[in-house]
Amino acid sequence: MYKCQFRLTIFFYMHNKNILLFITFFFCAFHTIKAQKQSCNLILSGHVKVADSSAISFNLVTVTIAQLKKGVLADSTGNYLLQNICPGRYTLEVKYIGFKTIDTTVRINKNTALDFLLVPENKQLANVTVTGQLIEANKVTTAVKTTLSGQALDETRGLSLGESLKSITGLNSIQTGPSISKPVIHGLYSNRILIVNNGIRQEGQTWGNDHAPEIDPFIATKITVIKGPASIMYGSDAIGGVILLEPKDLRKMQGIDGELNLVGMTNGRVGAASGMVEGTAGKKLEGLSWRLQGTLKDAGNAQAANYYLGNTGFKEDDYSATLQYAKPGYGGEVYYSRFDTKIGIASASHIGTLQDLYDAFKRSEPAVKSDFSYSFGRPYQMVNHTLLKANWFVDLKNGMGKLTATYAYQRDIRKEYDADVSFNDSIARLNPPDLYFNLVTNTADLTWQHPAINKKIVGSIGLNFITHGNSQQGTGYSELIPNFIDYGGGAFIVEKYEVSKWIFEGGFRYDYRWLRAFTLDPTTLVEKKPTYNWHNSTVNAGASYRMNDHFSGVVNFGTAWRPPQVIELFANGIHQSAASFEHGDTSLTLEKAYNTSASVKYNTNNFEAEIGVYVNYFNHYIYLKPDSVPVETIQGTFPTYTYTQVNALFKGIDFNFTYSFLKHFSLISKTSIVRARNLTINDWLINIPADRFDNTLKYQLKGWGKIKDFYIGINNLAVPKQTRVPPKSDYVSPPPGYVLWAADAGCSIPWANNYFDVSVSVTNLTNVAYRDYLNRFRYFIDDLGRNISLRIKVPLDFSKHHS
Numbered sequence: 153m154y155k156c157q158f159r160l161t162i163f164f165y166m167h168n169k170n171i172l173l174f175i176t177f178f179f180c181a182f183h184t185i186k187a188q189k190q191s192c193n194l195i196l197s198g199h200v201k202v203a204d205s206s207a208i209s210f211n212l213v214t215v216t217i218a219q220l221k222k223g224v225l226a227d228s229t230g231n232y233l234l235q236n237i238c239p240g241r242y243t244l245e246v247k248y249i250g251f252k253t254i255d256t257t258v259r260i261n262k263n264t265a266l267d268f269l270l271v272p273e274n275k276q277l278a279n280v281t282v283t284g285q286l287i288e289a290n291k292v293t294t295a296v297k298t299t300l301s302g303q304a305l306d307e308t309r310g311l312s313l314g315e316s317l318k319s320i321t322g323l324n325s326i327q328t329g330p331s332i333s334k335p336v337i338h339g340l341y342s343n344r345i346l347i348v349n350n351g352i353r354q355e356g357q358t359w360g361n362d363h364a365p366e367i368d369p370f371i372a373t374k375i376t377v378i379k380g381p382a383s384i385m386y387g388s389d390a391i392g393g394v395i396l397l398e399p400k401d402l403r404k405m406q407g408i409d410g411e412l413n414l415v416g417m418t419n420g421r422v423g424a425a426s427g428m429v430e431g432t433a434g435k436k437l438e439g440l441s442w443r444l445q446g447t448l449k450d451a452g453n454a455q456a457a458n459y460y461l462g463n464t465g466f467k468e469d470d471y472s473a474t475l476q477y478a479k480p481g482y483g484g485e486v487y488y489s490r491f492d493t494k495i496g497i498a499s500a501s502h503i504g505t506l507q508d509l510y511d512a513f514k515r516s517e518p519a520v521k522s523d524f525s526y527s528f529g530r531p532y533q534m535v536n537h538t539l540l541k542a543n544w545f546v547d548l549k550n551g552m553g554k555l556t557a558t559y560a561y562q563r564d565i566r567k568e569y570d571a572d573v574s575f576n577d578s579i580a581r582l583n584p585p586d587l588y589f590n591l592v593t594n595t596a597d598l599t600w601q602h603p604a605i606n607k608k609i610v611g612s613i614g615l616n617f618i619t620h621g622n623s624q625q626g627t628g629y630s631e632l633i634p635n636f637i638d639y640g641g642g643a644f645i646v647e648k649y650e651v652s653k654w655i656f657e658g659g660f661r662y663d664y665r666w667l668r669a670f671t672l673d674p675t676t677l678v679e680k681k682p683t684y685n686w687h688n689s690t691v692n693a694g695a696s697y698r699m700n701d702h703f704s705g706v707v708n709f710g711t712a713w714r715p716p717q718v719i720e721l722f723a724n725g726i727h728q729s730a731a732s733f734e735h736g737d738t739s740l741t742l743e744k745a746y747n748t749s750a751s752v753k754y755n756t757n758n759f760e761a762e763i764g765v766y767v768n769y770f771n772h773y774i775y776l777k778p779d780s781v782p783v784e785t786i787q788g789t790f791p792t793y794t795y796t797q798v799n800a801l802f803k804g805i806d807f808n809f810t811y812s813f814l815k816h817f818s819l820i821s822k823t824s825i826v827r828a829r830n831l832t833i834n835d836w837l838i839n840i841p842a843d844r845f846d847n848t849l850k851y852q853l854k855g856w857g858k859i860k861d862f863y864i865g866i867n868n869l870a871v872p873k874q875t876r877v878p879p880k881s882d883y884v885s886p887p888p889g890y891v892l893w894a895a896d897a898g899c900s901i902p903w904a905n906n907y908f909d910v911s912v913s914v915t916n917l918t919n920v921a922y923r924d925y926l927n928r929f930r931y932f933i934d935d936l937g938r939n940i941s942l943r944i945k946v947p948l949d950f951s952k953h954h955s
Contacts, residue, residue, distance in 0.1 A: 198250075449469075
């Protein structure tokens, strides 16, 4: 075994406002210096107990060290033993069907004994050794879904949520310049995608393509994407899918630890730091846990392949705090988070005259060149999002199930600033926003997970309530959207039944929504209060089948619906951040969707593959349609759009496989294809992702001297031109296709009786100039050029020992 020297040298040389970046990354260079052999003969042992008098088969309890992928079954009395462990800090998982998984962090520097207490979770599973499936009453079982966690999630740190998820097959992002992106699932986005942040549906001004989710992705250690309708559990408007951001369980064992993530990127000279610390209150307040987390980001002008993108910097600071009290049979949690960001809008997107706009459409580069700068001015947007959550659960007496109540308060403040300030000097000095939205949301949920029926049927019954209030600065009679209030309620039931190798799932939901807007008649200056009522039901049915350890599949049918949003009904003005003029339509009706999806998985020791297909029919699909002629205003000239309703059909295929060969090599291939037709005119639908072919070749070593989990890879992404659009349906034709190369490498390095993770990645390796079809600013500017990213994750331990 050899000693590893790790050197990282970053040298910046600046001359004539150009930056020359030299990165010398001598990755784990080995020398012939003998190192002291590491002792890897430690033992972890202990006993597993049960919180109540339940009779369980202890020899089916699994105790696993996640990082080592090493696990054992307890014996018939609950004792377990893990041997040949190296000193370090590990994530330990204790699982048994029907009980809450214990997920905790431990430090092992000597032979260690740990006991665990299993708490019932009202889950039921039969034939575990045959099916290997877990029926959870409060989670969707038969939907097609993908999870991003571990190393795959770490490789996205520092990116926005929309950009982070593009590594998942079937996902894309719709962009407004280099700094703003929103997730796209199977061609659907915005109000059709529900984001659940730490158990709460994220509520903000989600209607704008330029309104990115107000979420810090660093809070999550696991992101699950449900592809397709998930309306029964999460709300009738979850038409396109659900994105679940889940932090890891709070610490249960005594002590204090944490984590520090550092990210640096050359493109935009982005710097990001995110820290987390957590602990318990000690033996005097057993069951009380806490966590503090915060993130800072700073970026200057981004850079395309051949020029800087003026006024595209951003700044962000976020923080959150969690306090949890949990005992066997009952517990509660309070969570608070705050998200603040200021984002520059590319100056090239704001145009003076009609001729200037047409000239900008034709140019390959902006007329006005920019240099690098961390400062940016108008146009820009400022967003502040506050979330307060409180929940409580209790296991009912006499085995009557589990009751969970959750309340959340959210406030979303959005300010958008046009490129030009007021001609009135007294007003200009105050720098008032051109658009100001203040949205307050209250949600309340009550869910009862009933006890298992005949040990085969589990399910939940729930009630949901939501209300919004949107107010604006000044009179509130904004030309873009008016003030409004709305409220809604829903009730649902979902049941799951297992027989042999099958799990069957079905659900029903009913929702009611009410909306009142406050508008001003431009002629009479009389306030109007248009009021809308909507109600409808939602159904879902699905099945999953697990033939054996190698083959499984799911099929699902679901309906979903959503009412038109305020922006879709009443828009009539300039949308500053999107650099567009938008028109609404007060006659829009309910949008309804009917989705069928299926997925098949196959895996062996060296091969894994999954193929998924879907068909999604929309009755009265609402989309933002480009008009034929831009509009000239005192604030400039803008492309115009109108919210339009058509019948539409979406269908597509997701395919991915991983093939491991020659012991250390693997080939990872992902293909996403979606087709969408406008059935009303019998032609293609606009703003649908082009096909994506993503292939990666990776070399991995679990151990290399003292280094762990070393990998190096090269990636190729091919996106052909989107040719499936109606002729003359947009101001600018779809851009040419593009091919991007990328590379990355990383490992875990010993440090202070622990390991820290370090990785470097390069995207757009050959610095290709390209424009993506789903970037709203493709009219004016290119997408990002080459970007080199350095990521470091350092575990922190403030405890002398773990007991």
